[in-house]
């Protein structure tokens with residue numbers, strides 16, 4: 048099945064796991080890039096005046112502009128895995144911005160969360176209900192330090 052992994056990674060954990068899954072499935076990768084990348088200071092969630100903190104408080108600010116949402120060969124993919132870091136128990140919003148900008152049509156879609164400790168929770172369902180189209184499946188959450196065996200096991204189960 049022709050598979051695409053769309054991921055957003057602010058630091059590197061989600062990217063690393065996305066690359067492992069891509070290798071296992073022979074999938075292509077598409078990195079979601081905000082037009083204005085997040086700096087380390089932007090990501091400081093302990094600072095009430097940081098970019099990420101202000102965006103979290105105001106839902107309107109979470110609609111971040113992306114470099115592009117044009118995925119080469121989008122129509123050819125039958126399955127899409129969307130991967131994101133968990134920010135305050137929801138999907139990091141650059142990934143949500145991607146999800147709400149495209150039409151998933153009849154593609155099979157799996158949400159994959161990467162977090163320090165939060166579970167998948169409702170993060171995948173929230174993306175599914177905000178998205179246009181897609182045959183959304185139950186997703187999975189990996190710890191930011193997940194090992195290769197665990198990641199391979201999930202990929203092989205698809």
Ligand SMILES: Cc1cc2nc3c(=O)[nH]c(=O)nc-3n(C[C@H](O)[C@H](O)[C@H](O)COP(=O)(O)O)c2cc1C
Pocket residue numbers: 055056057058059060061062090091092099131132133134135136137161162163164165166190191
């Ligand atoms: C703004 C922000 C909010 C976060 N909120 C949570 C959270 O609610 N629960 C959690 O377990 N981890 C949280 N984390 C940790 C990240 O989900 C975790 O480190 C993730 O692996 C980062 O992925 P990345 O390296 O691909 O960006 C947060 C990190 C940031 C920067």
